[in-house]
Amino acid sequence: MFTSVLVANRGEIACRVFRTAKRMGIRTIAVYSEADAKALHVREADEAVLIGPAAARESYLDADRVLAAAKATGAEAIHPGYGFLSENAAFAEAVMAAGIVWIGAPPAAIRAMGLKDAAKTLMVEAGVPVTPGYMGEDQSPERLKAEADAIGYPVLIKAVAGGGGKGMRRVDAGEAFLDALGSCRREAASSFGDDRVLIEKYILSPRHIEVQVFGDSHGEVVHLFERDCSLQRRHQKVIEEAPAPGMDAATRAAVTAAAVKAAKAVNYVGAGTIEFIADGTEGLRADRIWFMEMNTRLQVEHPVTEAITGVDLVEWQFRAAAGEPVPLRQDQLSIHGWAMEARLYAEDPANGFLPSIGKLEHFVLPDGVRIDTGVEQGGEVSQFYDPMIAKLIVHAETREEAAEALADACADVEVWPVKTNAGFLVRCLEHPRFVAGDVDTGFIGAEEGALTARRMSEKALQGAARVLRFENVGGDDSFSPWDGWQMPIGLRMNAEPVLRQTVFVDGERTVLEIDDAVSAHYGHLEPAHGVTVYFEDGWPFEVSSFAKLGAAGGTASDGSLRAPMPGKIVATPAKAGDVVTKGQPVIVLEAMKMEHALNAPFDGVVGEVAFAVGDQVGADAVLAVVEAGA
Template identity: 70%
Template sequence: MFKSVLVANRGEIACRVFRTARAMGIRTIAVYSEADADALHVREADEAVLIGPAAARESYLVAEKVLQAAKDTGAEAIHPGYGFLSENADFAEAVAAAGIVWIGPRPDSIRAMGLKDAAKKLMIEAGVPVTPGYQGEDQSTETLTAEAARIGYPVLIKAVAGGGGKGMKLVEKAEDFAAGLASAQREGQSSFGDPRVLIESYITRPRHIEVQVFGDSHGTVVHLNERDCSLQRRHQKVIEEAPAPGMDAATRQAVTAAAVRAARAVNYQGAGTIEFIADASDGLKADRIWFMEMNTRLQVEHPVTEAITGVDLVEWQFRVAAGEPIPLKQDEIGINGWAMEARLYAEDPANGFLPSIGTLEHIRLPDDIRVDTGVTWGSEVSQFYDPMIAKLIVHADTREEAAARLAQACGEVEVWPVRANAGFLKRCLEHPRFVAGDVDTAFIGAEEEALTGSGMPAEVAVAALATLASEAHHAVEWVSDPLPGRGVNPWSPTAQGAWGFRLNGGAPAPQRARVNGHPVQGAVRPGQHGSYFDVDLGGGDALGAYVLTGDISLFRNEVRDLDMARVVDEPVVFFNGEAWTFEPVRHSGGASGDPASDGALRAPMPGKIVAAPAKAGDAVAKGAPVVVLEAMKMEHALTAPFDGVVESVSVSVGDQVADGVVLAVVTPTA
């Protein structure tokens, strides 16, 4: 076994690999960009090497810099993680040529499966069923348009070198094909350096089923059962689970056998995933599951497989790379219970899931489940990389127990001022359709209003009003804590002022606040105990509230606990995985409604202009794209807010723009 390993990746990926390496007594080496100088993976490594500027194409994606770092530190092995160079056959060859152990599949296997079109042809030869579509060499717009018409709409356009939803576009009608093709080609070029695409028939009720496979240098290939990754948004996985709901023994046997055939077809070694698409319109059936692609690396969602099999897949990667055989035989690999994983992202579901960047001034993650993360208090969520904060993983005896526990864990998440999707994840996990196992890749789109439009809970409004009343009553001075956001309890016997106490409750007084910018008001009556308040919002929403620094307990028929924190001197309530900041309203005027759009299209975050389909003087319909911004590896189209005329476009393709900059202006049609 090698004695040191360099991880050619960052964030939670690197931290995950380091965890197993430490357990095996292997020295760990990190590489990092200038933006990651203080990152958690850098701190956790035994040694770290700076390899370039923030942009991945100037640091993490530069194979020569990574290889030089390995040579300079005496690394005996390189683990590529997942993403970046993990499926780069040239890099794998260069590592081996330098006399360093490559912890991954053989370069020829990577090449065989790295391009979706070639992989499909190979699978057809191996007898693995594939989705109907076009994988031809002719990439002319005319041919691709004709093939889409032949296949029949809706179709999926996919970058041949794609992954993670990048370069994938669903086109539902012919008139949208040209725009979808251009966007897929741009994303393919930007993310993978290859604009080529393939086209597939779009399955109307698709389930995303994948099988974890593993091969060694002794000719053995095994599978570790299946995962279901159907809960997706814009082709990016949100919640994964293992095993797949509704998978019977016969169908499992068929799909895992096909996965093993696929891996054997390329003499596969190491960890890999065979991804299938299933037509779920009539349940999972062996003859309605088709090969999509192979990921020749470890997957983000590998922890759910580890949970149900009891296997450390990274340890297996190390052992197989060192020439050892796979530790278990196929009949020794079973399924124990149910596992689920939720991807906690820095994004704002209430604002179109736009990525959120900034410093994690406050972060608290569950401490009684598995959490894979690459951030901590004070970490920076940057525009340059994927906005994942953490993966939350649970394991239980049944699917129902796993879903309930993961929902509870998501509700315990606290993140501020960066926005996170924990509340959205909780609602997904508690949705009746998900609980019943009635899921497909369109689930989130179909249920999006219910999953994102929860509004302000009464508990949050009560907590804000009671806290403001308490602060006024006690003249509370909050004291910051270097751990995520707890203040000093001003009502503890050791605090200044000791206990507040009133012999008689006061009369109800109106209290007004603005919570996340929305006005709330209620009648607040202080109780006999100085930390207790009755809050009546009207309409039957009346709750009692005990307010202590860092904790608020609301009750009538049941106790509901909310956490409070001061983050950079801003009061924030955390409830059900969401964050709500508030301030008192100190004037009598009501809040105005949201103003109508002025037609100015502003950059929602820093990024690069990759397309400007409209120009000054063009007539545009409401919803038509005017400018396309690329940020955090995804494209974001800024569209006309109403029917009108483009008055001006102030940017050009290739421009880097800052957050909030006006990119174009649309004036309404008279």
């Protein structure tokens, strides 16, 4: 076994790999960009090396700099984590050529499965069922649209070199295809350096089922059962669970056997995931599940598999890389209980899920559950990297118990002023459809209004009003008819006064009567920026006795489209003088590895587009202006 490991990654996965390495007595080495100089993963490592500026292409994606750091520190092995260079075959070969142990898939397997069209062809040859679609060399927009028309809508455009939900677009009608193709190609080129795509039939009521596989250098491959990752938004997984609800023994046997067959077809070594798309209209059936792709790396959602099997997959990766056999035979692996994982993102569900950046002035995560994170209170959420800031993982005897425990954990999240999706996660986990296991990849889109609506409960309002009342009278909770912050209603001698309190919640005025019959539940209140923040079920609410101006960014009432965060202009679908309708894209901003379209707020004419493609812009910059009228 090697004695030192460099993790060529950042954030929570670097911290997660370090945890296992330290338990095994292996020295840990971190790499970091200038933006991550004070990051948690840097402090948790035994040694850390600066490898470049904030931009990932100049640091974490620079293979030469990472390899130089490994040589300079005497690292005997490199673990790539996920994302960045984890599925870069050339990097893996360079690591091995330098005499350093590569803790990842064989380069040949990475290449075989890295291009989705070639991988599907290989799976057909191996006898693994695949979804119908087009994987041809002709990448002209005309040919791609013709193929999509022939397949029949809806279709899914997917980057050939894609992964992690990047470079994917669902298209429901032919007239929307070319715009979606352009957006998909830009995102694919930015994320993977390859803008080629394939077209697949979009499965109605689709469920995303994946199987964890593990192989060793002696030809053995085992599976560690399946995960259900159907709860997604824009092809990004939100909540994952293991095992999959509704999976019977016969279907499990068929899908896991197909996964093992797929892994053996590429002589796979290490941890990998075979992803399948299932038509859930009639439940899970073996003849309605098709191969989608293989991820030749450790997955973000690997903790739920670890929870139900009792296996440490990172330790298994270390042992396989050191030439050891798979630690357990297939008949020694079994499912125990139910596990769920929620991805905590720095984003604002109430504002179109726009990523949120800034300092984590207040950052509290729940006790009693597994937390994988790479940030802490006082740290920064940067514009340069993925907005996921933590994973919350629970394990229980039953699915119902796991869902309830995870909902409780998400409800206890307190983050400020960075916005998170914690409240949204609670809503998902408590939704009757999710509780019943009636979930497909369209669930969030269909239920988004109910899942993102923010409103304080009466109990929370009462608690906030009492705290404000207490603070505004200088700590004296006694009643006075002359107190300006509380007004008696129907004042009579020898009668209990009725108190009315004005409360502004996120800038909206509410007047309520303080009801002594309601339990004095004050919730969690933290002073910040001159207001009090009340956390309820994962949602933060700014409460005060006075009106507060709303935050900048987004769309102003005068038609100006402002950058919600720093980023780069990647497209200008509308030009000055163009007539646009409400909701039509005017300018597209790329930030935090995602594209964000700023749309016309009403019917009108584009009066100005202030920036060109390629321009870098700051937060709140006016990118374009739409003038009312035509």
